[in-house]
Amino acid sequence: MQLVAFEEAGRARLGVVDRDGVVDLERAAPELPRDLAGMIRAGDGAFAAAAATAARAGAAARRALSGLRFRPPIENAGKILCLGLNYVDHAAEGGHAKPEYPSLFMRCTTSLAAHGEALLRPKASSKFDYEAELVAVVGRTARHVSLANALDHIAGYSCFNDGSIRDYQRKTSQWTIGKNFDRTGGFGPWFVTSDEVPPGAAGLSIQSRLNGKVMQNANTRDMIFPVAETVVLLSECMTLEPGDLLVMGTPAGVGYARTPPVWMQPGDTIEIAIEGIGVLSNPIADEPAR
Numbered sequence: 001m002q003l004v005a006f007e008e009a010g011r012a013r014l015g016v017v018d019r020d021g022v023v024d025l026e027r028a029a030p031e032l033p034r035d036l037a038g039m040i041r042a043g044d045g046a047f048a049a050a051a052a053t054a055a056r057a058g059a060a061a062r063r064a065l066s067g068l069r070f071r072p073p074i075e076n077a078g079k080i081l082c083l084g085l086n087y088v089d090h091a092a093e094g095g096h097a098k099p100e101y102p103s104l105f106m107r108c109t110t111s112l113a114a115h116g117e118a119l120l121r122p123k124a125s126s127k128f129d130y131e132a133e134l135v136a137v138v139g140r141t142a143r144h145v146s147l148a149n150a151l152d153h154i155a156g157y158s159c160f161n162d163g164s165i166r167d168y169q170r171k172t173s174q175w176t177i178g179k180n181f182d183r184t185g186g187f188g189p190w191f192v193t194s195d196e197v198p199p200g201a202a203g204l205s206i207q208s209r210l211n212g213k214v215m216q217n218a219n220t221r222d223m224i225f226p227v228a229e230t231v232v233l234l235s236e237c238m239t240l241e242p243g244d245l246l247v248m249g250t251p252a253g254v255g256y257a258r259t260p261p262v263w264m265q266p267g268d269t270i271e272i273a274i275e276g277i278g279v280l281s282n283p284i285a286d287e288p289a290r
Contacts, residue, residue, distance in 0.1 A: 001051050002278075003036055004190040005071040005114075012071055014039070016054035017190055021062050028061035029053040036074050036191055037243035040139050040155050047193065070115040073158050073191040074137065079244040080107040081234060082133075082162060084175060086223050086249025093257040102225045102233065103175075107162075107247070111180045115188030118285035119163050121266060122181045128264045128284070131162035131250035132208035132216045132272045134201055136227045137191060142240040150231040153240065156193040157201045159272045159280035160247050161186035161208070163264075166256045186272065186282040197276045200227040205275040206251065211268055218251030220274070225249075 002017035008024075014035055015022035025032050032046055032053070033039045039046045084103035085096050113119050121128045139155025163185050169178025179185075197204065201220055208216040225233065230246055240246075255262035264270055268284040 001047065001193045001196065002190045003039065003050070003073070004068070005036060005073050005075070007069045007071055012075070015063075016050055017065070018054045018057070018062070021064050022068065023054040023057040024061050024063060025050060025053065028057045037076060040137070040242045070117070070188055072112045072114045072187040074243055074245065075109060075112070077109065077243050077245045078241050079238075080109070080247065081244065082107055082179065082247040083225060083230065083249040086225055087218060087251040088222070088224060089218070089252035090250055090254065093252045093254070098224065102230065105175045105179060107185060108180050110182050111185045112187050113183045113185065113282060115186070115280050115282070117183070117282060119161070119186055119264070119270070119282045120181070120183045120285060120287045121264065122165060122184070122287045124181075125165045125167050126263055127166040127256070127261075128184070129164045129166050129255040130208050130210065130215065130264055130270050131164060131254055132206050132274075133160040133162050133250050134204075134206065134220055134248040134274055134277075135160045135187065136201065136230070136246040136248060138240045138244040138246065139194075139242055141242065142231055142235040145232060145235045147228055147232050150228040151194070151199055153231055154194055154227060155242070156191050157197060157274075157277055158188060158191050159186075159274050159277055161270060161272045161280060161282065162247060162250060182287070186270070186280050188280050189278050192277050201274075201277070202226060204277070205273070207273045208253070209271040209273065210262070210264065215255070215262070216251050216253035220248075222251065223248060
C-alpha cells in the first residue's frame with residue numbers, strides 16, 4: 001500500500017494512492033489517524049482498515065494525483081538519522097576507504113521539502129549537490145534488536161534527496177551544517193509499506209536524474225550497511241521510535257566528484273527514482289529574499 005500526505009485548504013491530510021488517484025482518508029474513514037506517524041503508531045490494524053476503506057471508497061472521497069499539493073510523508077519525525085559513505089563506489093569517489101562503521105549525521109525537519117516543492121539553493125553558497133537515497137521508516141520501538149528481527153521494526157520506505165551544500169559540509173569534520181540548510185532535502189513522493197518491496201528494500205534500482213539526465217545509477221543491494229544491519233547498529237546506541245527516519249546513503253555520481261563539478265541551479269529539476277517505490281521530483285529555486 002502507498003500512503004501520501006497532502007494539503008487541502010491549508011490542512012494536512014492523508015490518503016491511499018489507489019490506481020491513478022488518491023482516496024482521502026479524512027473523508028472515507030474519519031476514525032483513522034490523520035497522519036502517517038499516527039497510522040504507524042496505531043499499528044497493522046490501522047493499515048488494514050485504510051486498505052479496506054480505499055477498496056470500497058466512492059467518488060466523493062477520491063481525487064486525482066495531478067494537481068495534488070504534496071507534503072513530506074512524515075513531517076514530525078523524532079529523529080532523522082542519515083548514513084554517509086554507504087556505497088563503496090561513493091566512498092571511493094570522495095577519497096574515502098570502505099568504512100568499518102557507518103558515518104552518521106542527523107537532519108532536522110526544517111531541512112525537508114515535499115515532492116513537487118522547490119528545493120532552495122541558499123544565499124550562502126552555489127555548491128548545491130544532489131544525493132539519491134532510500135529512506136526506511138521505523139514502525140516499532142527498537143532497542144538492542146537482533147539481525148534476525150531487525151526488519152520487523154521497519155514499517156516502509158520512501159525516496160530522499162540528501163541535498164548537500166558542499167562547501168559548508170566541509171567547513172568542519174562534522175557534516176551536519178552542510179546537510180541542514182532550510183528546504184534542501186526532498187522527501188517523498190509517498191510512503192510504501194514494507195510488504196510491497198523485497199526485504200530491506202534490497203535489489204532495487206536507484207537513480208538520480210538532473211533535467212532528465214541520469215547522474216547516479218546503482219542498486220540498493222550495493223549498500224555497505226543494509227537496512228537490517230543499520231537498525232541493529234543504531235539500536236545498540238539509542239531507542240528507535242515509530243516514525244523515525246533512516247536515510248540510507250547515496251551511490252557514486254554526485255556532482256562534486258565530477259570534472260567539472262555539477263551543481264544544481266535555479267530552473268533545474270532533480271528526480272530521485274527508486275524501483276517499486278516511486279519518483280521524487282523537485283524543481284530548484286534560489287532562496288527567496290527576506
